[in-house]
Amino acid sequence: EDKVVQSPLSLVVHEGDTVTLNCSYEVTNFRSLLWYKQEKKAPTFLFMLTSSGIEKKSGRLSSILDKKELFSILNITATQTGDSAIYLCGGSNYKLTFGKGTLLTVNP
Amino acid sequence: SAVISQKPSRDICQRGTSLTIQCQVDSQVTMMFWYRQQPGQSLTLIATANQGSEATYESGFVIDKFPISRPNLTFSTLTVSNMSPEDSSIYLCSVEVRFQLPTYNEQFFGPGTRLTVL
Numbered sequence: 001e002d003k004v005v006q007s008p009l010s011l012v013v014h015e016g017d018t019v020t021l022n023c024s025y026e027v028t029n030f031r032s033l034l035w036y037k038q039e040k041k042a043p044t045f046l047f048m049l050t051s052s053g054i055e056k057k058s059g060r061l062s063s064i065l066d067k068k069e070l071f072s073i074l075n076i077t078a079t080q081t082g083d084s085a086i087y088l089c090g091g092s093n094y095k096l097t098f099g100k101g102t103l104l105t106v107n108p
Numbered sequence: 109s110a111v112i113s114q115k116p117s118r119d120i121c122q123r124g125t126s127l128t129i130q131c132q133v134d135s136q137v138t139m140m141f142w143y144r145q146q147p148g149q150s151l152t153l154i155a156t157a158n159q160g161s162e163a164t165y166e167s168g169f170v171i172d173k174f175p176i177s178r179p180n181l182t183f184s185t186l187t188v189s190n191m192s193p194e195d196s197s198i199y200l201c202s203v204e205v206r207f208q209l210p211t212y213n214e215q216f217f218g219p220g221t222r223l224t225v226l
Contacts (some may be wrong), residue, residue: 001167029211030221031211034214034215036217038184040184041198041200041222042200042218042219042220043151043200043217044217045214045215046215047217048213048214066220070195083214087149088151090151090215092213092215094139094156094204095141095153096141096153096202097153098150098151099150100149100150101150102222
């Protein structure tokens, strides 16, 4: 059975801190690793990673995949209160298996 | 990207009744999925909605409880049948969009339907 594990499950930081969210996966016929941000109902897409060692960046967010270690990280630098959300990691073959998510709280 | 709408956005239902959730996409997509997110939990795939054939259900989900229709490449419905309080969840429709040059796939989610069963 496919499995995705995220850590930590929750994290509280102050504005300006840098955070690293972790995601390990065991997905049969793995195709890609996706990161989402969920604030209210619908997750919003952040990154899709298919190749090892290639960092993807979007503003203060970046992510990288290690296909040998079956692992990905999501970094957020200079955190802001608007970054407070649940961050979901999903491993994809043709369907997505999600981890439980990391609840990030950024305090002013 | 794909623009996905869901109806209703939320509902409160009585035990034993059924609710049908609609998902509409602004472009033709091959792959459509239905997910459930129970309170405090992550997203769990219910089924893949196949156009022109029966949906493919994940372990723990059955057609009698969650019948799905997919009459065309832009629309799908999920029915939650004979509801109980344990069915209280957010139900999300998702689609996979394939991009060319470079070739890759992204998966987008609809706004979700928040269901409360009393």
